[in-house]
Amino acid sequence: MAIKKGDKIKVDYTGTLEDGTVFDSTTHGDHSHPLEFEVGAGQLIKGFDAAVVGMKVGEEKDITLKPSEAYGEPKPELVREIPRDQFPKEPEPKAGMNLVMQAPNGMKMPIKIAGVTDTTVKVDLNPPLAGKTLKFKIKIIEIN
Numbered sequence: 359m360a361i362k363k364g365d366k367i368k369v370d371y372t373g374t375l376e377d378g379t380v381f382d383s384t385t386h387g388d389h390s391h392p393l394e395f396e397v398g399a400g401q402l403i404k405g406f407d408a409a410v411v412g413m414k415v416g417e418e419k420d421i422t423l424k425p426s427e428a429y430g431e432p433k434p435e436l437v438r439e440i441p442r443d444q445f446p447k448e449p450e451p452k453a454g455m456n457l458v459m460q461a462p463n464g465m466k467m468p469i470k471i472a473g474v475t476d477t478t479v480k481v482d483l484n485p486p487l488a489g490k491t492l493k494f495k496i497k498i499i500e501i502n
Contacts, residue, residue, distance in 0.1 A: 359414065359415075359501060360411075360412050360413065360414055361397055361410050361411055361412060361413050361414070361498065361501055362397065362411060362412075363397050363398030363411065364396065364397065364398060364399075365396070365397045365501050365502065366394065366395070366396050366397075366501075366502040367394070367395065367396075367397060367410065367498060367499075367500060367501050367502070368392040368393065368394045368498075368499040368500040369384070369392060369393050369395075369410065369496055369497060369498055369499055370384045370385055370392050370393075370496075370497045370499055371383065371384055371393065371406075371494050371495060371496045371497070372384075372385065372386075372494065372495045373492055373493070373494050374492075374493045374494075375490060375491075375492065375493070376490075376491050376493070381487065381492075392499045392500070395407075397410060397411060398411075403423070403427065403428045403429065403492075404427055404428075405421065405423035405424075405427030405428055405492075406421070406423065406428075406494060406496075408427075409421045409494070409496065410496065410498065413496075413498050414498060414501075415498050415499070415500060415501055416497075416498065417497070417498050418495065418496065418497045418498075419495075419496050420493065420494070420495050420496075421493070421494050421496065422491060422492070422493050423491065423492045423493075423494070424491055425488065425489050425490060425491065428487060428490070428491075428492045429485040429487045429488040429489075429490070430485075430488055430489075431488060431489050432482075432484040432488045432489045433484060433488075436482065436483040436484045437472060437480060437481070437482050437483070437484070438480070438481055438483065439478040439479070439480050439481075440478065440479050440480075440481055441477065441478060441479075442474070442475070442476070442477055442478055442479050444479075445479055451471050451474050451479045452471060452474060453471055453472060453473050453474055454470070454471065455470070455471045456468060456469070456470050456471075456486075457469050457470075457471065459481075467483065468485075468486060469481045469482065469483055470482045470484075470486065
């Protein structure tokens with residue numbers, strides 16, 4: 359049975375950058391279990407979601423996604439300067455640090471510190487994988 363939009367499936371995958379660095383995997387590390395999602399429901403990046411359509415249980419596929427099929431290009435308007443006194447004293451903010459901030463609505467979001475002055479902290483709210491070409495090795499485990 360081939361996968362179609364609306365199917366609930368389980369997949370194993372390994373995601374790598376162009377240089378081979380693994381950025382996520384369902385078979386190693388923190389996410390050591392298959393990913394379950396509804397195909398076409400917008401739960402995943404569009405290139406990954408589209409790639410599984412037509413695959414069958416046990417089938418494997420290697421895909422390469424351009425930024426437009428994944429997290430898009432970085433948006434300059436998502437780089438902002440925030441008064442330094444709005445950051446905790448510990449750990450001291452440093453360029454290159456990754457933090458999690460809580461938005462006023464309670465949602466948590468990863469941020470990267472792009473620069474620090476005596477009075478401001480420049481933060482980058484772009485997704486960490488924005489602007490990157492992503493490669494995935496996908497294996498279909500189950501179709502419900």
